[in-house]
Amino acid sequence: MMGGMAAGSKPLRSDAARNRDKLLVAATQVLAERGLDAPLEHIARRAGVSIGTLYNHFPTREALLGAILPQRMAALDEIAAAALADPDPWAGFTGFLEGLFTLQAEDHGLNDALTQSFSLATDVSQACHRGFLDVERIIERARAAGRLRADFEAGDLVTLVWAMSQVIRESMETAPDTWRRFLSFFLDGLRAEAARPIPHDHPVR
Amino acid sequence: MMGGMAAGSKPLRSDAARNRDKLLVAATQVLAERGLDAPLEHIARRAGVSIGTLYNHFPTREALLGAILPQRMAALDEIAAAALADPDPWAGFTGFLEGLFTLQAEDHGLNDALTQSFSLATDVSQACHRGFLDVERIIERARAAGRLRADFEAGDLVTLVWAMSQVIRESMETAPDTWRRFLSFFLDGLRAEAARPIPHDHPVR
DNA sequence: TATGAACATGAGGGTTTCCTCAAGTTTGTG
DNA sequence: CACAAACTTGAGGAAACCCTCATGTTCATA
Known part of the structure; x- marks a missing residue:
């Protein structure tokens, strides 16, 4: 989806990049279905990833929204x-x-x-x-x-x-x-x- | 407010009737200010009554709404x-x-x-x-x-x-x-x- | 004023979400 | 392959709200 690069930051490790993309896909789907305050656990689960990993990539809900909504x-x-x-x-x-x-x-x-x-x-x-x-x-x-x-x-x-x-x-x-x-x-x-x-x-x- | 009588039911004890009225007044105010899903604790507190008392009189949130909204x-x-x-x-x-x-x-x-x-x-x-x-x-x-x-x-x-x-x-x-x-x-x-x-x-x- | 029925109380268990962090796992590099 | 850095994990603490129930209090009646 984004090829494993976060915008201005250092390159991610390959597994991390994969997880980040899975999270973005899952979040796009879940947010579209359930609305903006869908539980973050739902997103993590749909991405096949733990809640901790979600927080690693997006330390706050708004960070996640910021990665999805503009697009x-x-x-x-x-x-x-x-x-x-x-x-x-x-x-x-x-x-x-x-x-x-x-x-x-x-x-x-x-x-x-x-x-x-x-x-x-x-x-x-x-x-x-x-x-x-x-x-x-x-x-x-x-x-x-x-x-x-x-x-x-x-x-x-x-x-x-x-x-x-x-x-x-x-x-x-x-x-x-x-x-x-x-x-x-x-x-x-x-x-x-x-x-x-x-x-x-x-x-x- | 209602003189201490619940609609078709047996007469309330005087303190109970007082509390019921205080609850109705408080609920009317709080619901008007905060909306329909205001915490029931807020209503009890504003009525100067415990949360248990609220549940004594209105066993469910809808029972409380039913006593207020129609009016x-x-x-x-x-x-x-x-x-x-x-x-x-x-x-x-x-x-x-x-x-x-x-x-x-x-x-x-x-x-x-x-x-x-x-x-x-x-x-x-x-x-x-x-x-x-x-x-x-x-x-x-x-x-x-x-x-x-x-x-x-x-x-x-x-x-x-x-x-x-x-x-x-x-x-x-x-x-x-x-x-x-x-x-x-x-x-x-x-x-x-x-x-x-x-x-x-x-x-x- | 004594007694039982009616009522009030709020600590506490349950649920849902949030978010953290110590411990374990994977990856890239020398 | 070995090792450190990067990453993942999920149990668990915190907060907000729900609702219950054992205990204590107040009222009404004789």
Whole structure:
């Protein structure tokens, strides 16, 4: 998987490199299935390795997440690139959302990561948000084309990710395309024609 | 609070009745603050009572929830009644949603209950859904008036509750009216004029 | 006010996860 | 092959939460 080299560190012994790769594979699977707080013992067991070995390679849970999440998150880059390449800014915008939520639906760990990203360590968090660099442009392009409502901002997309994460969690087992229906409703409110001014009334009581 | 009588059971001794009430008050507070899986020890401590006493009165966590949630959920009845009393069906519909989400935002336990309601015991669950009896009518009235899109169903409201629960959880501390902004966007997609047919394409791949 | 039934108490056993570390094993090199 | 460094192992301590039960206390009644 990584050929036995840890990034900037000294080369690993051959058995250690093998174990590290087995751990990464197992962790990728288990985290996708069970979510971000799957017991580390499950991962070690699936890798065919003791819990001590897991801690040798990844002294903390976040070290392990840091070795896995950025890679998984990289899929977002392609999706964002495709969105920006779409000649239709609105289609690019909606395509990006569909791609993003499909990822979340396929990977419980990723779904968790996208909602908890601010409570993760800074480096992990930043690696996770790298995929969001293009988001501003995707949004801006759709707004400038007069298709996306003018008051929609990047922060609103974060809110939508939160919302979707829960919809996906709750419906995945029983009705896995619930999130698509929900997104469809939501998008109908994001079109420029549908926009009504947001009431910022100080709440009645 | 309840005058020392358990519902259909034999009268409690005076000290027992006092402790039961203290437990209910404490549980209401703690669950609202910390959510549905707050440690039972916290509740006992806040009530000034030992953990054993808590178990004397409520042999299981769900017994305790069953004594608290339905009462909290009853607030929904008033909100629903007000919605149905509103001469404007759309205003009734949106007012109901605002009331519902305000409740969720004020009570972490209620927020949890509304998302996990299907994994709770049947009686608790049913008590919780009693407040939703009027929902069908609220929706139907807004649809019939041609204000709410025709393809919106009660199940979609459940999805919205899921979505909102997470928005509320994530934003409560830092930006507590995020959910209002989100709702505003969503409602713009629920108006009949905004509705576009839901694509039920078998996903591309 | 004495007595038994009702009730309260909290130490302690069980579970699940976390993480460590002393002892044993494997690998690469001379 | 021998040896030191690198690595692995799993038993076990710590923490958080669950729930029980033997013991002690309080209430209600005569």
